[in-house]
Amino acid sequence: MAATKEEIVEGLAEIVNEIAGIPTEDVQLDKSFTDDLDVDSLSMVEVVVAAEERFGVKIPDDDVKNLKTVGDAVDYILNHQD
Amino acid sequence: MTAKIRPAKGAPYARILGVGGYRPTRVVPNEEILKHIDSSDEWIRSRSGITTRHWAGPEETVAEMTLAAAGKAIADAGITPEQIGAVVISTVSHFKQTPSIATEVAHRLGTGKAAAFDISAACAGFGYGLTIAKGLVVEGSAQYVLVVGVERLSDLTDLTDRTTAFLFGDGAGAVVVGPSEEPAIGPTVWGSEGDKADVISQTVPWDDYREGEVEKFPALRQEGQTVFRWAVFEMAKVAQQALEAAGLTSDDLDVFIPHQANMRIIDSMVKTLKLPEHVTVARDVETTGNTSAASIPLAMERLLATGQAKSGDTALVIGFGAGLVYAATVVTLP
Numbered sequence: 206m207a208a209t210k211e212e213i214v215e216g217l218a219e220i221v222n223e224i225a226g227i228p229t230e231d232v233q234l235d236k237s238f239t240d241d242l243d244v245d246s247l248s249m250v251e252v253v254v255a256a257e258e259r260f261g262v263k264i265p266d267d268d269v270k271n272l273k274t275v276g277d278a279v280d281y282i283l284n285h286q287d
Numbered sequence: 288m289t290a291k292i293r294p295a296k297g298a299p300y301a302r303i304l305g306v307g308g309y310r311p312t313r314v315v316p317n318e319e320i321l322k323h324i325d326s327s328d329e330w331i332r333s334r335s336g337i338t339t340r341h342w343a344g345p346e347e348t349v350a351e352m353t354l355a356a357a358g359k360a361i362a363d364a365g366i367t368p369e370q371i372g373a374v375v376i377s378t379v380s381h382f383k384q385t386p387s388i389a390t391e392v393a394h395r396l397g398t399g400k401a402a403a404f405d406i407s408a409a410c411a412g413f414g415y416g417l418t419i420a421k422g423l424v425v426e427g428s429a430q431y432v433l434v435v436g437v438e439r440l441s442d443l444t445d446l447t448d449r450t451t452a453f454l455f456g457d458g459a460g461a462v463v464v465g466p467s468e469e470p471a472i473g474p475t476v477w478g479s480e481g482d483k484a485d486v487i488s489q490t491v492p493w494d495d496y497r498e499g500e501v502e503k504f505p506a507l508r509q510e511g512q513t514v515f516r517w518a519v520f521e522m523a524k525v526a527q528q529a530l531e532a533a534g535l536t537s538d539d540l541d542v543f544i545p546h547q548a549n550m551r552i553i554d555s556m557v558k559t560l561k562l563p564e565h566v567t568v569a570r571d572v573e574t575t576g577n578t579s580a581a582s583i584p585l586a587m588e589r590l591l592a593t594g595q596a597k598s599g600d601t602a603l604v605i606g607f608g609a610g611l612v613y614a615a616t617v618v619t620l621p
Contacts, residue, residue, distance in 0.1 A: 250512050269512060
């Protein structure tokens with residue numbers, strides 16, 4: 206069953222917390238991964254791979270660079286999950 | 288009529304008998320790299336874990352660095368150069384293609400007339416060379432094989448490319464592979480993924496110079512995020528397969544020596560592989576940079592020299608790089 210928007214935000218928050226040590230409550234839709242959450246380009250790859258596993262989506266490298274904010278990632282996952 | 292051909296008589300198994308390394312004398316700190324790029328020491332450290340690297344001077348040629356490392360490996364193995372039957376050298380930064388650098392090295396070491404050739408397998412070169420050496424020893428075409436990874440990657444570095452200028456280093460790492468009564472080199476899990484040829488490559492081929500179209504010397508370039516994802520997640524699977532092929536689990540390991548590409552890759556691989564706490568992880572990249580084919584034997588030598596690893600330890604080694612190519616196996620340390 207596909208995850209809801211709330212579930213995706215919650216899941217991403219846990220992933221970002223695990224990889225970058227950012228408190229889950231700071232992971233909000235309008236936050237930029239690099240500017241606000243201290244997720245650099247390499248950590249972003251780890252976030253993406255963890256999100257792929259958790260939500261059953263494929264996020265190719267060419268699309269990763271378009272995911273600037275948490276909201277971008279949530280929308281991408283919502284639109285691409287089975 | 289079909290005559291019966293007598294095969295060579297090889298050893299039951301092969302093992303690494305000795306290891307040696309050479310690091311150029313000039314140590315280059317991040318501050319020097321920053322003269323040419325808009326970056327910071329903190330940025331370089333956080334993205335790569337690299338603080339210093341060694342860059343070769345004019346006298347520290349590919350041949351001279353190889354001879355220094357090989358001499359140590361031969362002494363460490365307790366053999367003489369005349370006993371070496373084959374010399375296999377992996378390099379992407381020896382700029383005279385013919386003859387191979389291996390023939391010069393075989394001659395100058397005093398091997399007599401050892402078979403000698405270069406291979407091109409980038410950062411997987413050590414694993415490729417080791418696999419060839421193991422085959423030669425067991426099949427019987429050579430009793431002892433010298434395997435060297437040697438690079439002067441500073442010659443292929445674009446000092447103005449802020450994504451790669453800090454990454455590469457120079458050096459040579461060598462091992463001697465010889466006969467063993469016990470298995471001491473596991474099955475190699477190796478391969479290539481030519482569909483990803485553009486992910487890491489030399490900026491321009493040499494023959495573009497003949498047409499006069501190129502002004503800038505070639506350099507290595509890579510797509511960082513793509514390489515990172517492949518190295519961490521795909522190569523962790525390959526490392527796991529090499530362990531399984533050797534009939535082992537990570538609990539059986541003493542040491543993990545991945546290609547020293549980048550500390551972030553090493554740390555993430557360790558996490559993905561869920562290596563137990565007791566496994567010593569090579570982190571030579573911090574002060575050596577990425578030396579491609581030389582990185583695994585250089586890291587191996589340092590772990591043994593500093594007492595972080597000891598002779599007889601079981602080590603998982605994995606190389607991966609431009610091609611893309613990869614090779615992983617489990618070895619008993621010399």
